[in-house]
Amino acid sequence: MQNYSSGCCEPCICSTCGTNVDLKDIPFALTDTNLVYMDKVYSYNKSMACPILEPIDTATEWVTEVMLGAAEENLVFECGCGERRSCGNNRKKHCNCGNCGCECTLGGDAVFNITRSYVLVTGLELEEGTLTEGNVTVDGVAVDSVVQAGNRYTAETANLIEKTGIERCRETGLPTKNFFLVTGAGPWTVRGTIVLEGTVNTGGKTCCFQARFTTPDEGITVTGDSTFAVQKLALPCSVGGVSPVIGFGFTGTVNVLNPGITVTVEGTTVTLGITGALALQPQINVEVVRRTLFMMQGREAIIPCDGTEASFAGNPAEECECEEECDGNVFRATSCTSCSW
Numbered sequence: 001m002q003n004y005s006s007g008c009c010e011p012c013i014c015s016t017c018g019t020n021v022d023l024k025d026i027p028f029a030l031t032d033t034n035l036v037y038m039d040k041v042y043s044y045n046k047s048m049a050c051p052i053l054e055p056i057d058t059a060t061e062w063v064t065e066v067m068l069g070a071a072e073e074n075l076v077f078e079c080g081c082g083e084r085r086s087c088g089n090n091r092k093k094h095c096n097c098g099n100c101g102c103e104c105t106l107g108g109d110a111v112f113n114i115t116r117s118y119v120l121v122t123g124l125e126l127e128e129g130t131l132t133e134g135n136v137t138v139d140g141v142a143v144d145s146v147v148q149a150g151n152r153y154t155a156e157t158a159n160l161i162e163k164t165g166i167e168r169c170r171e172t173g174l175p176t177k178n179f180f181l182v183t184g185a186g187p188w189t190v191r192g193t194i195v196l197e198g199t200v201n202t203g204g205k206t207c208c209f210q211a212r213f214t215t216p217d218e219g220i221t222v223t224g225d226s227t228f229a230v231q232k233l234a235l236p237c238s239v240g241g242v243s244p245v246i247g248f249g250f251t252g253t254v255n256v257l258n259p260g261i262t263v264t265v266e267g268t269t270v271t272l273g274i275t276g277a278l279a280l281q282p283q284i285n286v287e288v289v290r291r292t293l294f295m296m297q298g299r300e301a302i303i304p305c306d307g308t309e310a311s312f313a314g315n316p317a318e319e320c321e322c323e324e325e326c327d328g329n330v331f332r333a334t335s336c337t338s339c340s341w
Contacts, residue, residue, distance in 0.1 A: 028299040040292040042175050042244065043234035049185070049226035051281045053257070056274055063214040064272050068104050068200070068207045104200065104207035106272075108265040112209065115198040119254040123191035123219065124282060125151050126250070131185065136246075138178045138235065139164045143246065155246040161235060170237045175288075180233035180246070182284060186225035188252075191215050194274060196259055211261060213274050220278075228284040236290055244290040252282040 133142045136155050141163050143155040161176075169176045194213040199206055236244050259276040304310035 027302045029302055031297055031299050034296055034298055034300065036294050036296055036298075037291050038294055039289040040294075041287055041289050042236050043232075043286070043288040045180075045230045045233060045286045047228045047230050047284050047286075049228050049282045049284070051279045052186070052188070052222055052224040052226065054222040054224070054278045054280065056276050056278060057220070058262075058273055058275065060220060061216055062194075062274065063216070065212040065214075066106070066272060067210045068106070104202050104205050106200070106263070106270045107202050108263055108270070110200055110202035110263050110270075112196075112200050112211075112261040113198045114196050114259055114261070117194070117196050117256045117259045119192055119194050119256060119278075121190065121192040121252060121254055123151075123189070124250050124252045124280075125189045125219075126185060127187075127189070131182065135182060135184045137181050137183075138233065138246075140179075140181075152249050153247065155248075156243070157235065157246060158238065158243040161237060161243060164235065165237055173237075175234040175236040177232040178235050180230040180286060182228040182248070184225050185228065185250070185282065185284075186223070188222045188224075188226075188280060188282065189219040190222055190254060190278070190280060191219040192254065194256055194259075196256075196261065196274070211272060211274075213272075222278060222280045226282045228282075230284075230286055233286065233288060235288055239290070239292070242291045244288050246286065246288055248284055248286040250282055250284055252280060254281075255279045 128148060131146055131148070131153065133144070133146055136143045136146055136153075138157070138160055141160055143157055144159050145156045147154045147156075164176065164178050166176045192215060196209075196211045196213075198209060200209045233246075235246075238244075255278070257277040257279055259274065262273040262275060264271040264273065
């Protein structure tokens with residue numbers, strides 16, 4: 001099992017993560033009243049579909065990683081192999097398996113006792129063209145069109161809202177609450193990592209283990225169709241010829257049912273396999289947006305037009321001091337980017 005350490009050896013978060021916004025090189029004008037167009041979100045909903053069960057295909061070529069070792073921190077265990085080992089260097093607990101700690105080498109006699117399992121989902125997608133206008137409806141009326149870009153879908157509603165909008169809502173400038181339905185979503189392509197933890201007995205020793213089975217690059221297929229329903233999707237009217245747009249994408253959770261680990265030995269190579277079934281529960285995330293005119297108090301960024309002298313000159317250099325030695329004389333300047341005297 002991998003050892004973890006903490007303290008000064010870990011990189012500071014500021015050296016690896018950026019800020020949400022960096023404004024140090026952008027000058028701004030004084031606060032003023034502006035008219036701006038923004039995509040206003042009128043509805044933000046999600047819905048879960050029923051789970052889909054899929055047996056794990058033993059022929060799948062998983063990318064496998066196994067870690068062995070003690071789990072408890074700062075304890076000494078009776079190994080059962082005639083020696084005692086300290087677990088103080090193992091900083092992170094991968095399992096609570098009790099009396100383990102011996103160094104194990106997996107062999108053909110390995111027996112795994114799985115005490116915990118979970119799946120880290122990194123991708124959940126439909127094939128291109130799976131969803132068409134007939135699969136996406138509002139109050140039983142198909143949307144105008146469906147455009148797919150990766151795992152993101154956009155449904156146009158220009159003609160739809162004339163049939164589904166409630167006049168009373170339109171007269172008061174309020175959106176209409178509609179029934180949104182997506183049918184025929186499937187089969188699914190799942191990408192992620194199945195994680196199994198517990199203890200393993202091998203060669204007369206007992207150790208903790210964590211096994212990771214990562215899907216191949218093309219993912220694995222979960223057959224079956226899903227249906228998603230959102231009861232109260234707020235859909236506004238068209239304004240100035242601008243209609244609302246329904247955008248949606250898919251995420252989901254995956255559980256492993258009755259997981260097991262098989263061991264195959266070919267010469268000196270030990271290969272692990274996984275058995276069981278996957279339970280996929282897809283989720284749809286839906287939002288309704290419309291380009292809307294706002295009046296806002298803000299400060300506009302002063303950025304020169306392309307192709308002008310101002311854009312060529314760039315921002316003035318930051319004022320600072322720098323020194324340079326030339327022919328035995330030390331020169332000092334107020335620009336670190338161009339030391340001219």
